[in-house]
Structure formats: C-alpha cells, structure tokens
Amino acid sequence: MSVANTPTARTVFIISDGTGITAETFSHSVLSQFESVSFKQVRVPFIDTVSKADDVVQRINRVAADQGTVPIVFTTLVDPNVLARVKTGNALFLDLFGAFVEPLEHNLGMKSSHSMGKLHKGVNSKQYRSRIDAINFSLAHDDGQFVTGLAQADVILVGVSRCGKTPTSLYLAMQYGVKAANFPLIPEDFERQALPTTITPFRSKLFGLTIQPDRLSEVRHERRPDSRYCSIEQCRYEVAEAERLMRRDGIPMLSTTSKSIEEISTTVLQDVGLDRHTAY
Amino acid sequence: MSVANTPTARTVFIISDGTGITAETFSHSVLSQFESVSFKQVRVPFIDTVSKADDVVQRINRVAADQGTVPIVFTTLVDPNVLARVKTGNALFLDLFGAFVEPLEHNLGMKSSHSMGKLHKGVNSKQYRSRIDAINFSLAHDDGQFVTGLAQADVILVGVSRCGKTPTSLYLAMQYGVKAANFPLIPEDFERQALPTTITPFRSKLFGLTIQPDRLSEVRHERRPDSRYCSIEQCRYEVAEAERLMRRDGIPMLSTTSKSIEEISTTVLQDVGLDRHTAY
Structure with a gap:
C-alpha cells in the first residue's frame, strides 16, 4: 500500500435494520475518544433483507479497495442472516447487539426475540x-x-x-x-x-x-x-x-x-x- | 433466596460520567429484545469521581440485596479508576466503551484519549x-x-x-x-x-x-x-x-x-x- 493511498479520514459505516440513530449516537461517543483521527460517517439505515445486505457489502468493499484501509462498521442488526451477510465485507465490525445480547440472555435465562427495529416501532404505544x-x-x-x-x-x-x-x-x-x-x-x-x-x-x-x-x-x-x-x-x-x-x-x-x-x-x-x- | 423476594421488574442502572443519554438509548434498544421481561431504569449521570462511584456501588448492592437478583448495569465510563470502582458492585456489568475501544485502538494503531463526556462537551463548537x-x-x-x-x-x-x-x-x-x-x-x-x-x-x-x-x-x-x-x-x-x-x-x-x-x-x-x- 503506497503512502499516496493513505486516506485522510477513516470511513465509518453505521448499519442498522432501523434508523441507525442508536448506533450513530454510540459511535460518535466511542470515536470521540480518538481525537486525532478524522472520521467520515456513512449511515445506512433500514437494512432488513439479505439482498440489501449484499449491496452494503459491495459499498464496504469498494471503500476498502479505494482507500487501502478497511472501514469501521458499527452494526445494530438483529436478524442473524442479515448480520452474517454484512459481516462478509472487508471491514472492522463492531456488533453492538452481539456484544451484549449474549450476557443478557445468560443472565435473564432466556433467548432474545431477535426482532428488528423494536425501539421506534411503537408509534401507537x-x-x-x-x-x-x-x-x-x-x-x-x-x-x-x-x-x-x-x-x-x-x-x-x-x-x-x-x-x-x-x-x-x-x-x-x-x-x-x-x-x-x-x-x-x-x-x-x-x-x-x-x-x-x-x-x-x-x-x-x-x-x-x-x-x-x-x-x-x-x-x-x-x-x-x-x-x-x-x-x-x-x-x-x-x-x-x-x-x-x-x-x-x-x-x-x-x-x-x-x-x-x-x-x-x-x-x-x-x-x-x-x-x-x-x-x- | 425465597420466591417471595423475586422481583417483578429487573433493575437496570445506566451509569455515565456524562448525561448517560447514549447508554440509555442503547440499553432501551438492547433490552427491547427481551419483550417478556419488565425493566426498571435508574439513570445515574455525572459519575466522574471515585467517591461518586462508591455511592453508586452502595446503591447497586442495596438493590441486589433487596431484590435477591443482581441488577443489570450499562456503563459509559472512560476513567479507568472510576470504572474499576463501579465494577466492585454486585451486578451484571455491560461496559459499552470497554467492548469496543480495544478493537478500535488495535485497528487505528493508537491509544484512546480516555476523556470524559466528550460527546456533549463542545457547547462552543x-x-x-x-x-x-x-x-x-x-x-x-x-x-x-x-x-x-x-x-x-x-x-x-x-x-x-x-x-x-x-x-x-x-x-x-x-x-x-x-x-x-x-x-x-x-x-x-x-x-x-x-x-x-x-x-x-x-x-x-x-x-x-x-x-x-x-x-x-x-x-x-x-x-x-x-x-x-x-x-x-x-x-x-x-x-x-x-x-x-x-x-x-x-x-x-x-x-x-x-x-x-x-x-x-x-x-x-x-x-x-x-x-x-x-x-x-
């Protein structure tokens, strides 16, 4: 990889089956701990099918190839098939749900519902x-x-x-x-x-x-x-x-x-x- | 532990050195995957000293003792001393920064700044x-x-x-x-x-x-x-x-x-x- 290809800003994808606002807020918070790096954010909301996941993988791989460094990807995807497909991309994946759902399942003694975009669904609630x-x-x-x-x-x-x-x-x-x-x-x-x-x-x-x-x-x-x-x-x-x-x-x-x-x-x-x- | 002590709602602490809004949004999103459980949220913002951390540990331990089940704790604490102190409490700890800062440090080839409440600090930005x-x-x-x-x-x-x-x-x-x-x-x-x-x-x-x-x-x-x-x-x-x-x-x-x-x-x-x- 030549120095000329070194990007000035690291690309960060926010990939969600809902709005991505949770992941976006969280990513800002974590990335602000790296003050000297500049990041370029790409929010990709409403990724709720494997075919949309395939499109995202292409975007990820294009960035990785163009910039010569892998993008950082924050995900809040609950469908295991969609998540698995997205993870085939060439990136650093930070799976927000994956990291915490398992210890919670263990602690609560039950499986999670794996249902999508729950947070903002209840407009009649x-x-x-x-x-x-x-x-x-x-x-x-x-x-x-x-x-x-x-x-x-x-x-x-x-x-x-x-x-x-x-x-x-x-x-x-x-x-x-x-x-x-x-x-x-x-x-x-x-x-x-x-x-x-x-x-x-x-x-x-x-x-x-x-x-x-x-x-x-x-x-x-x-x-x-x-x-x-x-x-x-x-x-x-x-x-x-x-x-x-x-x-x-x-x-x-x-x-x-x-x-x-x-x-x-x-x-x-x-x-x-x-x-x-x-x-x- | 007697059955009579079984709580109807699990207590969830949101502990942050800032407002706790990031952790709160995230916790809602993750916990909504457990539809059949009811949770009672206690937000504890502005925990930026070890002495405040000690107070929080007492609150955590009181809940654990009263309810006979350990509370669930979501933290966004960046000061390692404050975090370590909070973690002495009797709870399931879900450390939002801890889970992701390390892979990011590795990927970016640098240490994080460990600075507190960065997200909302820049009112003059x-x-x-x-x-x-x-x-x-x-x-x-x-x-x-x-x-x-x-x-x-x-x-x-x-x-x-x-x-x-x-x-x-x-x-x-x-x-x-x-x-x-x-x-x-x-x-x-x-x-x-x-x-x-x-x-x-x-x-x-x-x-x-x-x-x-x-x-x-x-x-x-x-x-x-x-x-x-x-x-x-x-x-x-x-x-x-x-x-x-x-x-x-x-x-x-x-x-x-x-x-x-x-x-x-x-x-x-x-x-x-x-x-x-x-x-x-």
Whole structure:
C-alpha cells in the first residue's frame, strides 16, 4: 500500500435494520475518544433483507479497495442472516447487539426475540403518543404563551430571555415525553421585585435557568445587534435581578453558560424529580 | 433466596460520567429484545469521581440485596479508576466503551484519549451552535410563518395540517442541525389546484408528508373534537388533494401513518440528500 493511498479520514459505516440513530449516537461517543483521527460517517439505515445486505457489502468493499484501509462498521442488526451477510465485507465490525445480547440472555435465562427495529416501532404505544403530546404542549407553552395549561406542565423553566429555555423545553419533550413549559422573567418582573403572578401557583414545578451576562450579551447580539437588549449593562442587570428573585423564592437554578441542552435537561430531570424509575 | 423476594421488574442502572443519554438509548434498544421481561431504569449521570462511584456501588448492592437478583448495569465510563470502582458492585456489568475501544485502538494503531463526556462537551463548537441555530430556525419557520427565511432552509416539509410536519422539523433540527421549515397545504391551495406560490421557488427542497385519512381524523379529533376539520370526509378530501398536488409536481412523499419521527426524519435526510458524509 503506497503512502499516496493513505486516506485522510477513516470511513465509518453505521448499519442498522432501523434508523441507525442508536448506533450513530454510540459511535460518535466511542470515536470521540480518538481525537486525532478524522472520521467520515456513512449511515445506512433500514437494512432488513439479505439482498440489501449484499449491496452494503459491495459499498464496504469498494471503500476498502479505494482507500487501502478497511472501514469501521458499527452494526445494530438483529436478524442473524442479515448480520452474517454484512459481516462478509472487508471491514472492522463492531456488533453492538452481539456484544451484549449474549450476557443478557445468560443472565435473564432466556433467548432474545431477535426482532428488528423494536425501539421506534411503537408509534401507537402510549409512550410514543405521550412524546408527541409533550412536543405539542411544549410548543404551545413556549415563552409564556397559553398560560391556561400550566397546571398540566411537568416542569416550568424560568429565566431571562435567551438563556436556553426553549431548546431545553423541546429536548425534554422530544427525548423524554416531559411536558416542559417555559416562562420568561422580564424587566417588569424585576421592577415589581416578584415572580410573574401567573406562575406563582406552580412554584414546585419551577426550575430556573441562568447564564453569564457576557455570554447572554453575545447570544442576544446575534438576534438584535447593537440594541439595548443585548448590551452588557442590560444583560448584567437582568441576570442579577433574575437570580435574586429565584434565590429569594427558593427556585433551583442552573447556569447554562457552558452546558449543552442534553446536560441541562439531565440536571432538570434529576432536580425536579422527573427522572423517576421508568418502567419499560 | 425465597420466591417471595423475586422481583417483578429487573433493575437496570445506566451509569455515565456524562448525561448517560447514549447508554440509555442503547440499553432501551438492547433490552427491547427481551419483550417478556419488565425493566426498571435508574439513570445515574455525572459519575466522574471515585467517591461518586462508591455511592453508586452502595446503591447497586442495596438493590441486589433487596431484590435477591443482581441488577443489570450499562456503563459509559472512560476513567479507568472510576470504572474499576463501579465494577466492585454486585451486578451484571455491560461496559459499552470497554467492548469496543480495544478493537478500535488495535485497528487505528493508537491509544484512546480516555476523556470524559466528550460527546456533549463542545457547547462552543460550530456543530453545537448550528444545532441551536437550526432549532431556532425550525421554530420560526413552523407552519408557514416567517416565509422570508425559506431560502436558508435545508428542507421544507409540506402536507396537510396535523400530518407530522412540526415534530419532524424539530427533530431534524435538534438531532442533526438541519434547518427544517414546514409549510401547510390548505383547502385554498386545493381549490386553486396549485402549491402555495411562497414555496414554489424552492421546489428542490420540498418533501411531502402524507397520512391515512382515518388516522388524520383521529389526530385532528384530539385537537378540535367534532369539528368539520376532523371529519373523515374533510380528511379524505384534503389528503387526496394534497397527494395529487405533490405527485403532479414530482415532490417526494412519505406516509407518516405508522412511522415514528425518527423513521420519518431518517427517510427525509436520505431522500433530500442531506444525510451526506459527515466528517466529525
């Protein structure tokens, strides 16, 4: 193999009989442990027949031949025939189910059902419908709209404008079926030195998000450049006042400055006691 | 161990130094292969010190003692000391990284960085910001609002009211950073027998969602019970006309009736050619 053929990026196939989203998320997580390597991802979903598996093998072998290195393949394939066929390709195979189903079968004293794409199949399940309901709820109760439904909320995020309430509400709804409303704290509230009266009846559901004023100023600048709204003075004032209100009323509070929506959501679920033991 | 102590649900711990979302998604996928067993999930995120690991071991051992069966533990812990400590608990351990990092190290000819919670760390990364931008875009361009930004859209979902456009747009934005607008097809368009003129300049970005009339009627009934809007006649009319318009203009089309937002999104990404090889 000549040096000229050395690829700059390793090709990674994600091969699944379903969407491949599980394998994709997992592969990102594992491959991020190899920071100096760059990877090029090819997602191949809905591979549920041996004939589709044959097409995939051809793609794998073509990459192996073209690049002079074998691609890395993450699979979540449960049909043994499809899996066996895919594995005839010239690649490093990381079989996510294979690695864990066997110890689980042993531990649980039974065989697995080997059924495909189970995870996202249940669009008529109670769990799936509650996710869709939660998305609709969170959309309708974004930014203090439609306050009449707040009694149905699982959690109400509060904080100054642009501190991360909306994406977090939507993530909680989408990923966990949590009905997450959000309500802004605005200069009017700071002048009155009190939480909006609309949300005070629901104090036990309130969770505060806060943010460093300089980061807030940056975010607001993208939205309304050179406004009073985005000035560092205004951001400092609002954040200080919002934190004071929340502290005074004993509302749990989290800074979003260096946190992803996944990290914020995880903390919210734990603190509000929504990360209850999910039976599934 | 007495029979009376046999638990009805097996306890599953998800233990991570980050949010645990990767391990959680993966565990659901694997455990769904054991349909007859019921599982009770306990997510334990942010375990990044040996002392936190000790607390977890106590929780594991308490469950094992109380239930008379060892819990199942999925871990994504990269710190070898933390992992080793957690593994002293009385459980079946399924070490997600351990199973795959070693073959990858061998294949790539290097050691992994063993750094924690990498996946969601980069809140200042371009990739993370583009996700947040996409969420804001999809929210602003929901249901035909703010049409001035449509030129920036990666994809524009079209279809009758309540066929699944909004949750799919938000999922595409949240999971993939795809700017997904959506635009409703309404009775006015069917009378004119033409797509809305607002979206015709962007035909190559259009993707149609459709749905079985009886399912649509059900969904609309939840929103506006006993209305003309939810009647089966109206739903049949709108779906037939919408499909006719989309077919006539050669817009790719997918029925959402029995598909999850993950499945719809995966198909949209592939068909519109957005599932391009992501370098990461």
